[in-house]
Amino acid sequence: xxxxxxxxxxxxxxxxxxCVLPLSAQDADGQKKASxxxxxxxxxxxxxxxxxxxxxxxxNENHQRMQKxxxxxxxxxxxxxxxxxxxxxxxGTTVTKSxxxxxxxxxxxxxxMQMPGPDGKPMDMEFKGMAIEGYxxxxxxYVASWIDNMGTGxxxxxxxxxxxxxxxxxxxxxxxMPGMKTKIKEVMTWVDNDHHRLEFFEDRGGKEVxxxxxxxxxxx
Numbered sequence: 001x002x003x004x005x006x007x008x009x010x011x012x013x014x015x016x017x018x019c020v021l022p023l024s025a026q027d028a029d030g031q032k033k034a035s036x037x038x039x040x041x042x043x044x045x046x047x048x049x050x051x052x053x054x055x056x057x058x059x060n061e062n063h064q065r066m067q068k069x070x071x072x073x074x075x076x077x078x079x080x081x082x083x084x085x086x087x088x089x090x091x092g093t094t095v096t097k098s099x100x101x102x103x104x105x106x107x108x109x110x111x112x113m114q115m116p117g118p119d120g121k122p123m124d125m126e127f128k129g130m131a132i133e134g135y136x137x138x139x140x141x142y143v144a145s146w147i148d149n150m151g152t153g154x155x156x157x158x159x160x161x162x163x164x165x166x167x168x169x170x171x172x173x174x175x176x177m178p179g180m181k182t183k184i185k186e187v188m189t190w191v192d193n194d195h196h197r198l199e200f201f202e203d204r205g206g207k208e209v210x211x212x213x214x215x216x217x218x219x220x
Contacts, residue, residue, distance in 0.1 A: 056137055056138075057137075059101065059102045059103050060135070060137070062135035062142070062161070063102055063103055063134065063135050064102070065161070066105050066133060066134070066135065066142075067098055067102060067105075068190065068193060069096050069105055069107075069133075069196070070096050070097065070098050070105065071095075071096060071218055071219070071220055072093065072094070072095050072096075072218070072219040072220045073093065073094040073095075073096070073216045073217060073218055073219060074091070074092075074093055074094075074216070074217050074219050075091065075092055075093070075094055075109075075111070075214050075215060075216045075217075076089065076090075076091050076214070076215050077089065077090045077091065077092070077111070077113070077212065077213070077214045078212065078213045078214075079211060079212040079213075080209075080210065080211055080212070083209050083210070087213075088113070088114055090111055090112055090113035090114065090127070091111055091112070092109060092110050092111020092112065092127065093109075093110055093111065093219070094107055094108065094109045094110075094216065095107065095108050103134055104132055104133065104134040105131075105132070105133045105134065106130075106131075106132050107130065107131045107132075107133070108128075108129075108130055109127070109128065109129040109130070109131070109148075110126075110127065110128055110129075111126075111127045112124050112125070112126060112127065113125055113127045126149070127148065127149065127150070128148060128149045129146065129147065129148035129149070130146070130147050130148070131144055131145065131146045131147075132144065132145050136158075139158065141158045141159060141160060142158065142159040142160065142161065142168055142170065143156070143157065143158055143159075144156070144157045144159070144170060145157070151176055153174070153175065153176065155172055155174045155184075156172060157170035157171065157172040157184075157186060158170065158171060158172070159171065159186070165189075166189060166190045167187055167188065167189050167190075168187070168188040169185065169186070169187050169188075170184075170185070170186040170187075170188075171183070171184070171185055171186075172184045172186070182202055182203065183202070183203035184200065184201070184202055184203075185200070185201040185202075185208070186198060186199070186200050186201075187199045187201070193218070194217065194218040195215070195216060195217055195218070196216050197213065197214065197215055197216070198212075198213070198214040198216070199212070199213050199214075200212040200213070
């Protein structure tokens with residue numbers, strides 16, 4: 001493969017597998033560049049494609065907003081097995097790090113929670129969870145993936161930010177057990193730099209029901 005073709009192949013691979021579209025709705029310059037390429041009937045040059053790729057890969061204010069979550073947090077959780085039942089409570093710690101030059105957040109969650117044991121009685125269980133979050137410039141949405149030791153699936157979420165309400169709302173379809181596919185909504189509210197809240201809702205028979213609330217306080 002000669003060098004020009006090799007360059008084209010590498011750029012095409014990067015664009016298909018790793019690149020992101022203009023940074024956000026607020027990134028007018030990036031949108032203009034993307035529109036100019038699309039409107040041109042001629043195939044863009046390697047230089048144009050590389051410039052576009054570099055522009056699209058830049059973190060922006062959406063990524064910067066997520067950096068507020070970097071740190072060590074203590075959390076308290078309330079969760080409901082049934083809407084009319086009193087909540088169960090648990091506590092733990094979350095450590096959130098910035099990775100990939102501010103493009104993503106990686107967080108580890110540890111704690112204790114009570115779950116029904118084999119005999120039906122509540123028993124303490126160690127809880128571990130991990131999340132990766134970021135902003136996908138191609139989709140113009142916040143994205144997240146979640147795993148924990150309470151299952152073997154990966155939950156993928158997409159969300160949007162409400163600037164006025166200071167809330168980030170994620171939506172997901174999750175199937176914890178065969179035939180139990182569930183629509184989930186997760187709302188994160190920034191209270192201040194040292195506190196934020198997560199609320200989880202499930203669609204149960206067409207009715208949105210709150211199933212969990214987590215309050216975070218900064219430790220460091």
